[in-house]
Amino acid sequence: MEITELIQITVNAISIGAIYALLALGLTLLFGIMDILFFAHGAMYMLGAYAAYYLCTKLGLNYFVALPIGVILIGLIGVVMEKGLFRPIRNDHVAIIFLAIGLNWFLESTGFVVFGLRPKPVASVFTGQAHFFGATISWERAVVVLIGLLAVLALYFFLMKTRWGLGMRAFAEDPLTAELQGISNDTVCSLGFLIGCGLAALAGLLVAPIFILTPTMGSHAVLISLLVIGLGGLGSIPGALISAFIIGIIESFGTSYLGADITWGMIFIFVIIFLIIRPTGIMGVVRE
Amino acid sequence: MTRVRPDPDRQGKFLGEMKAQQKSRLYFLGLFVLLGLVPLVLRSEYYLHVLIAMFYHVIYATTYRFILRTGQFHFGAHAFVGIGAYASVLLVMRAGWSFWLAMPAAGLIAAFFAVLIGYPTLRLKGIYFAIITWGFGDTLRFIYMRFKEPFGGPLGIFAIPGPNPITIPGLITIDFSQKTHFYFLALALMIVTLYILHRMEQSRFGLIFGAIREGDRLARAVGINIMNYKVLAFAVCSGLGAMAGSFYAHYTYYISPLDFSVLLTIYLAIYTVVGGQERYAGVIVGTVVLMLAGEVFAGYSHYQLLMYSGFLIVILLFLPGGLISLPGLLTRVGSRAEEKEGEKFRNDPA
Amino acid sequence: MLLEVRNLRIRYGKVEAIRGVSLDVEEGTLVTLIGANGAGKSTILKSLSGLVPPFAGEIRFQGQMLAGWKPARIVKAGMAQVPEGARVFAKLTVAENLQAGAYLRKDKEKVALDYQRVLRHFPILKERLNQKAGTMSGGERQMLAFGRALMNGPKLLLLDEPSLGLSPLLVHEIFKIIEAIKGEGVTILLVEQNARKALEVADKAYVFETGRIVFEGPAHELMDSEEVKKAYLGG
Ligand SMILES: Nc1ncnc2c1ncn2[C@@H]1O[C@H](COP(=O)(O)OP(=O)(O)OP(=O)(O)O)[C@@H](O)[C@H]1O
Numbered sequence A: 001m002e003i004t005e006l007i008q009i010t011v012n013a014i015s016i017g018a019i020y021a022l023l024a025l026g027l028t029l030l031f032g033i034m035d036i037l038f039f040a041h042g043a044m045y046m047l048g049a050y051a052a053y054y055l056c057t058k059l060g061l062n063y064f065v066a067l068p069i070g071v072i073l074i075g076l077i078g079v080v081m082e083k084g085l086f087r088p089i090r091n092d093h094v095a096i097i098f099l100a101i102g103l104n105w106f107l108e109s110t111g112f113v114v115f116g117l118r119p120k121p122v123a124s125v126f127t128g129q130a131h132f133f134g135a136t137i138s139w140e141r142a143v144v145v146l147i148g149l150l151a152v153l154a155l156y157f158f159l160m161k162t163r164w165g166l167g168m169r170a171f172a173e174d175p176l177t178a179e180l181q182g183i184s185n186d187t188v189c190s191l192g193f194l195i196g197c198g199l200a201a202l203a204g205l206l207v208a209p210i211f212i213l214t215p216t217m218g219s220h221a222v223l224i225s226l227l228v229i230g231l232g233g234l235g236s237i238p239g240a241l242i243s244a245f246i247i248g249i250i251e252s253f254g255t256s257y258l259g260a261d262i263t264w265g266m267i268f269i270f271v272i273i274f275l276i277i278r279p280t281g282i283m284g285v286v287r288e
Numbered sequence B: 001m002t003r004v005r006p007d008p009d010r011q012g013k014f015l016g017e018m019k020a021q022q023k024s025r026l027y028f029l030g031l032f033v034l035l036g037l038v039p040l041v042l043r044s045e046y047y048l049h050v051l052i053a054m055f056y057h058v059i060y061a062t063t064y065r066f067i068l069r070t071g072q073f074h075f076g077a078h079a080f081v082g083i084g085a086y087a088s089v090l091l092v093m094r095a096g097w098s099f100w101l102a103m104p105a106a107g108l109i110a111a112f113f114a115v116l117i118g119y120p121t122l123r124l125k126g127i128y129f130a131i132i133t134w135g136f137g138d139t140l141r142f143i144y145m146r147f148k149e150p151f152g153g154p155l156g157i158f159a160i161p162g163p164n165p166i167t168i169p170g171l172i173t174i175d176f177s178q179k180t181h182f183y184f185l186a187l188a189l190m191i192v193t194l195y196i197l198h199r200m201e202q203s204r205f206g207l208i209f210g211a212i213r214e215g216d217r218l219a220r221a222v223g224i225n226i227m228n229y230k231v232l233a234f235a236v237c238s239g240l241g242a243m244a245g246s247f248y249a250h251y252t253y254y255i256s257p258l259d260f261s262v263l264l265t266i267y268l269a270i271y272t273v274v275g276g277q278e279r280y281a282g283v284i285v286g287t288v289v290l291m292l293a294g295e296v297f298a299g300y301s302h303y304q305l306l307m308y309s310g311f312l313i314v315i316l317l318f319l320p321g322g323l324i325s326l327p328g329l330l331t332r333v334g335s336r337a338e339e340k341e342g343e344k345f346r347n348d349p350a
Numbered sequence C: 001m002l003l004e005v006r007n008l009r010i011r012y013g014k015v016e017a018i019r020g021v022s023l024d025v026e027e028g029t030l031v032t033l034i035g036a037n038g039a040g041k042s043t044i045l046k047s048l049s050g051l052v053p054p055f056a057g058e059i060r061f062q063g064q065m066l067a068g069w070k071p072a073r074i075v076k077a078g079m080a081q082v083p084e085g086a087r088v089f090a091k092l093t094v095a096e097n098l099q100a101g102a103y104l105r106k107d108k109e110k111v112a113l114d115y116q117r118v119l120r121h122f123p124i125l126k127e128r129l130n131q132k133a134g135t136m137s138g139g140e141r142q143m144l145a146f147g148r149a150l151m152n153g154p155k156l157l158l159l160d161e162p163s164l165g166l167s168p169l170l171v172h173e174i175f176k177i178i179e180a181i182k183g184e185g186v187t188i189l190l191v192e193q194n195a196r197k198a199l200e201v202a203d204k205a206y207v208f209e210t211g212r213i214v215f216e217g218p219a220h221e222l223m224d225s226e227e228v229k230k231a232y233l234g235g
């Protein structure tokens, strides 16, 4: 194997891993803070991708104008969902999971009805490729990596360094005691949905020029992100990042040497066997 | 410290529950007898088919619910139904087994996989279990698609033979050339499954699951090894579901990986919640009502899923006990109104 | 009167945990609620903080009716609580726990002063600022919870069994701190099982029994009362 080839595969791994990391970030946040396995994350991602199509391709907006609009819009949809649907049953964990499942497939089938079956194109903003150390990466993927990285850093900064982040972490541990400090549980949950759904939408908007848009892309993505956060350790953000890149590396090497479909089968089998042996994931997080 | 007082109210309730149980047992018996008579009057192949599909979906849904009731968030019912279908088809078509052997064998194989997956993962919180079972189901789907030999690849397996004929010399021959033969087989499978589940729920087993729902720690403190029970329940239910999957394969003559996607599990989850998971009757009602309603959109699967998931959301928010809780709720509302009426009367100064 | 409670009734489902309780807390005083397990002391504190809605009755704080107030609004109005069992945020550092206490406050300078005050009262916390709260001992956690509540900048501090599970030495220390904080002008409503200790420091006391007040009066009178002695002070 040549060294440039190795670099190329690693670059591909990073670009794949960044997408998975971005996908998993919001999901693991909602799980870590609110203990919700938010299946509808996939639907929000799908909506994000279609937002790119409608805002850019249909309305002709600049991609970088569409990006914040889409993220905020879908984040707000998340807030409305939290207030209208999740809040009334917040203390019933089983019902919440079913509700998230219902929402995901409700939005997916609505997507079929509204968006139709035909894949939708979104023109890529960046054409051409960047070169370094003999490896090439298309600019549009480089942008995904960059924005993904920024999102991770921003989320980390938000959680660790801001007052609201502190409130969220306090809430994650003990909602009642947080409430006693004046950290309103309602506000934290709304904020969590805003950020979680916003991140899902961001992932969708970013991949829209690269991937093929279909309404089922969400369910597929949710399974992948579940595997990512499961492998990483549920609720752990560093775990999600590590496992996203592990999966990115397997996928990148696998596709280069073995072909795409067998690689995905291997990833499934690898993750499932790993989880069967060590169900708490890489970071070993267990929440009672 | 809690004070323990004898609660006469509660004892009365307990006796009441016993009576209600006997009553519902009678209802079920009556229903089965009626269902047994259906083919005598109903000749339409279409309606028979709808009923047959209902029967095996009731098996999927009730076994799914049983696992749910052990406190595990099962997301891989499709995996085990699929194992049942593929295993029995391969045993019949490749190994030349009789269907009557292959079906239970397929159940055993699925149960084996259930133990393999369940043993390490069932001790964890339900969410992990959800991820692993879903991933397992999709891994299997990948394997079916990828390996043409022996799984038939993405196109699946065609021309699956029906069950071998049964001949009772001098009396009748059941050769599965008619829908009614399948009808009785499906009905019998459903009744056996419901009976097994019923017995499990009535036994020590069921009591333990009650305890599990109250909180794992409680049951553990009482010294019950929940793990073994959970694994056993998971294996038995997966095996029964797999046998229904085997029936499905030999009934439709054709299976493909698409039949065993996560959507199957989603549908079962929706049937369970919409009907109400507290009781068997709930799941059965959910399955029957939704499958009938789904017939309206037969062939338009997106609209069907739209309706089902919409139904699920509405039920979760407004009728947490599911459809089955509706009659009880209505009578309670009625009696509460009466109560109030009485109060007003008593408070009336005149 | 800083706090007035009138005919408060609280229900958990159909069970009435508090059945008509009235009590007063005068500004600058230390009032204690004592009573056996399950008498309903914590329930009262929870409802004062807005965590449990009352079924009937009224609560006035600084003359304002608290009916329908959210916990955050009550905290802002100047009522803080140290919940039963300390309940610090285990995965947050000591410093972050204290910051969480000042979550709602915008007055930066005052917060900084309160921070200094807390570290003065609880020097042990100063050494542990960057340690995760979950790794501390029971006594240290109690102090942290105490400090966190002080960071709320309260006029009225509700303490739910701060001495529970602590060694006699630590109990002594906690009570010294309670008196010191009272000396700084903070009004205190103290729930205690350790009735003797509580009556020693309190100005006024209420004795609870299954959701009702059975005795009330100046703390020293209760301490001398034969009945109270027999029932709550072990003879
Ligand atoms: N969330 C709840 N749901 C139902 N009942 C409750 C709840 N919280 C408390 N109770 C009941 O209300 C009564 C009063 O409880 P509370 O915790 O206020 O007592 P307490 O005086 O603080 O006791 P302790 O000294 O043990 O802390 C008890 O009988 C308790 O069982």
Ligand SMILES: [Mg+2]
Binding pocket: C041, C042, C043, C084, C160
């Ligand atoms: Mg208490």
